[in-house]
Amino acid sequence: MxxxxxxxxxxxxxxxxxxxxxxxxxxxxxxxxxxxxxxxxxxxxxxxxxxxxxxxxxxxxxxxxxxxxxxxxxxxxxxxxxxxxxxxxxxxxxxxxxxxxxxxxxxxxxxxxxxxxxxxxxxxxxxxxxxxxxxxxxxxxxxxxxxxxxxxxxxxxxxxxxxxxxxxxFPLQHIENGKWKNSQTQKRFKRLTRIYRRIRYKMIDDGIPVGDNITSFLLECLVWNVPNSIFNDYDNWTDRLKESIRHIYTKTTNVEDCKNWGEVSELLYLFVGRKWSVKDVNDYMLQMWNYLEY
The missing domain is CATH 3.30.460.10 (Beta Polymerase, domain 2)
Structure with a gap:
């Protein structure tokens, strides 16, 4: 369960x-x-x-x-x-x-x-x-x-x-792109981002050793790179959350599959010159999946 x-x-x-x-x-x-x-x-x-x-x-x-x-x-x-x-x-x-x-x-x-x-x-x-x-x-x-x-x-x-x-x-482009994706996903982009952030806080409160590199900004960018179909094709938050974690984990298993991911502004690469790495994200997705008992 x-x-x-x-x-x-x-x-x-x-x-x-x-x-x-x-x-x-x-x-x-x-x-x-x-x-x-x-x-x-x-x-x-x-x-x-x-x-x-x-x-x-x-x-x-x-x-x-x-x-x-x-x-x-x-x-x-x-x-x-x-x-x-x-x-x-x-x-x-x-x-x-x-x-x-x-x-x-x-x-x-x-x-x-x-x-x-x-x-x-x-x-x-x-x-x-x-x-x-x-x-x-x-x-x-x-x-x-x-x-x-x-x-x-x-x-x-x-x-x-x-x-x-x-x-x-590029904060202003970040804001506009976030609004756009939210409109394309029946307002679910920002809602799923909040769920990711709340779970991170819950993990920390429960003594789970979440790495310092897993920031709120990073989580929003990861959700940004989730296909719109995952937001729109499932009718409950449990499935949207599960499938989004599965997508991010799968894509970050191989660096080549996510090397072109951008932050929400789409003007900077998500994994170039950052304090976090692809492995950090992949490890966290597995850690999050296990914490959620999926």
Missing amino acids: AKFTENQLNDYRYPPSYTEEQKLANSETQVKEAIKGSSALRNKTTKTFGQGSYANDTNVKNNSDVDINVRLDASIFVQLPNGKTDADYGYSDSNYTFSAYRQDVYHALVDYFGSKYVKDNNKCITILPDSTRVETDVVPTLKFVRYDSETAKVEGVKFISNSGQSIVN
Whole structure:
């Protein structure tokens, strides 16, 4: 007999409660107010928006926090085609560096929330929770322009961690693609993603040694790579979950079968330059299958 009933899986598909959702929304609003009120940033062109599970509507009950991107558009990181220079595309160096911008965002948050609530971390600036908001990770970024050919380009974001690591992602494309797949699967893409995330938390709570590389982001990307037929051709969550695990496990048994899998944005490969490996995923799928007693 399976570990969780159909009714339990059905419950796991739901997002946070209204009260939690309100705190999530408050967090984003407060960050926007902090940036708007900064004298150093007031005349800069910035865009503040949610990303991660909150913005993608895949967060789960009682494990909700917020990732907020504060993107500066005045200074830009560019990845040009081979043999091309900034001058070929009209780009010029800016005197306003990323490190200076990150400091301005940090000070804007301290001025608004108070220093006791703001913690400067390696990849983000964390705002601690209070009665009106959840814990919030603010990521200062610059617009990133990647030329895939001399004329074709895509826009994302890039930032540099305090340890010097450069990180590129495409959060807005991730959001749009997630909406699209959700519409193609009768809203089951995001619901199945929540089920995967809830089970991971259950495994951790039950003392199962889930590897640090198995992140919530990775789980969403794995569900993204599940064929729409698995969402649409089965009439219950037990079968959708079982068949999706079976698919991911089978495809990650051989690296060649999943080497072209992308993250949800479909602008970065899922298994290139990541902290997780194909073997990590394959091992976890077996671990998850056994935990669920299938």
